[in-house]
Amino acid sequence: MARLSPWPRARLEEIRLEIREMATSSDPGLFSGWGTGRGRVNVKLRADGADIAAQLSERYGDAVDLTVGFLHFPDCVYLDSPGLLMADRPQPVFMPLPDELHLAVDEILEVKAGGNLHTTIRLLNEGKQDVVVRTNGGITAAVVDPKTNETVGGYAGAQPMPLVRFRAPAGGSVEIPLLIGTASTLPGRGYAVPPGQWAIEIILGLGAHGAFRAPLIPLAVVA
Numbered sequence: 001m002a003r004l005s006p007w008p009r010a011r012l013e014e015i016r017l018e019i020r021e022m023a024t025s026s027d028p029g030l031f032s033g034w035g036t037g038r039g040r041v042n043v044k045l046r047a048d049g050a051d052i053a054a055q056l057s058e059r060y061g062d063a064v065d066l067t068v069g070f071l072h073f074p075d076c077v078y079l080d081s082p083g084l085l086m087a088d089r090p091q092p093v094f095m096p097l098p099d100e101l102h103l104a105v106d107e108i109l110e111v112k113a114g115g116n117l118h119t120t121i122r123l124l125n126e127g128k129q130d131v132v133v134r135t136n137g138g139i140t141a142a143v144v145d146p147k148t149n150e151t152v153g154g155y156a157g158a159q160p161m162p163l164v165r166f167r168a169p170a171g172g173s174v175e176i177p178l179l180i181g182t183a184s185t186l187p188g189r190g191y192a193v194p195p196g197q198w199a200i201e202i203i204l205g206l207g208a209h210g211a212f213r214a215p216l217i218p219l220a221v222v223a
Helices: 009-024 050-063
Strands: 031-037 040-045 064-068 071-073 101-104 110-112 116-125 131-135 139-144 151-154 164-168 173-181 196-201 203-205 211-213 217-222
Touching: 009 031, 009 040, 009 050, 040 050, 050 064, 050 071, 110 116, 116 131, 116 164, 131 173, 131 203, 139 217, 151 196, 164 173
Parallel strands: 040 064, 110 217, 139 173
Antiparallel strands: 031 040, 064 071, 101 116, 116 173, 131 164, 139 151, 139 196, 196 217, 203 211
């Protein structure tokens, strides 16, 4: 028999509305989702939202179920499989980006720990044929340790999934939106990628040619 929630639906709805009010008056993007389910109000926060999560936990107790970045609060584990770290999961192997293609950024990439960075990246095509990149409207990078190539973070929010193509003509270039998130994928390091010198990994989907891994690009995560 399913366990009944100790919280009346009316009270959960009150809490949900209070959290919605808090979310709409907070830093945009700090709250990435809230709604009722399984007898709780489920709240998702950006990876720099641990302090807010602590406040919600103190105020509402077990009436709220909290996720900060990728990780459940306050135990700092994956909800789906607490004993399995993302780094332990099988990782796909991608081909290196062809020599005639190059990625470039026009600024030093820097982002606050736990935050997200929206910027652009240019794909330079020195080949003799046009190249088409398949995206969902942009590229989402993973944060990696440049010394070990280990994935340490990424973007934890929901994303739209339309098919948007960007064409880099032969001998030309194209700018593509780039999203970098710093939610930690390593529970031992907390909810956010800690400040330091890291790098981003970009996988480009080039239509029928497959997916290719570009050379790492430096990223500074700051406090």
